[in-house]
Amino acid sequence: MNLFGFLGLPVSFSVHAPQVDKLFYYIHYLMLALFVGWFCYFLYAIFRFRKSVNPKASYIGVQSHASSYIELAVAVVEIVILIGFALPLWSRLVDKFPAEKDATVIRVTAEQFAWNSRYPGKDGIFGKQDVKFLTTANPLGLDNSDPAGKDDITAPLNEIIVPLGKPVITYFTSKDVIHSFKMIPFRITQDCIPGLSIPLWFEPTQIGDYLINCAQLCGNSHYFMKGVFKVVTPEDYEKYMAEKSKAGGGNVSFE
Ligand SMILES: [Cu+2]
Missing domain, CATH: 1.10.287 (Helix Hairpins)
Incomplete structure (x- = not known):
């Protein structure tokens, strides 16, 4: 009961x-x-x-x-x-964080009003990212001269995909104001703060699509800042990643 x-x-x-x-x-x-x-x-x-x-007050208490x-x-x-x-x-x-080699590692960059996520690709290392590289053509501020970033994979906007059966490690940062990454079904909430890279980990237990919310009032379209967190089978994940990396890695969005 x-x-x-x-x-x-x-x-x-x-x-x-x-x-x-x-x-x-x-x-x-x-x-x-x-x-x-x-x-x-x-x-x-x-x-x-x-x-x-009690007509008279007690002074003893x-x-x-x-x-x-x-x-x-x-x-x-x-x-x-x-x-x-x-x-x-x-x-x-x-x-106690799990080892990165046994986990799905993702870097999440929040912005008004969307979630950008990146995977380190085959080498398991993220390319450098710095606010000084930010331009309209390079919205995540990626250092395109960094060889470690060549095979990195940028997921479609507001979408994160992970395989079932593995812990997920996410590094959160923000491009502009403070946002907060919240997924109620996983019982996780983490602020995304400009200039910081904050790690968090958890392990999903079921395949499905889950809603990502922003839990920090971050501007006039805060309510609109939603994303989808997809938990899929390891096979589907491999297929997805193979497709995405064929498209070229680097500073490419795959929408
Ligand atoms: Cu937000």
């Missing part, structure tokens, strides 16, 4: 998602207990200390230590949530 179904969390499709959801559930249960507990105490206090039976024990119990629950759930999740997802 799912004790937490009433929270109505969206279905999840990544390996770490159940851990995130558990954290949501426990925190919500704690907050529910605090809310109900405090509210009952509030009603009790209104009744117990009403004017008609509370003698019992019950409230201290309750505070202590709440602190213990908070510590258990922090040490038992939040820190292990953090250490697994933020401290």
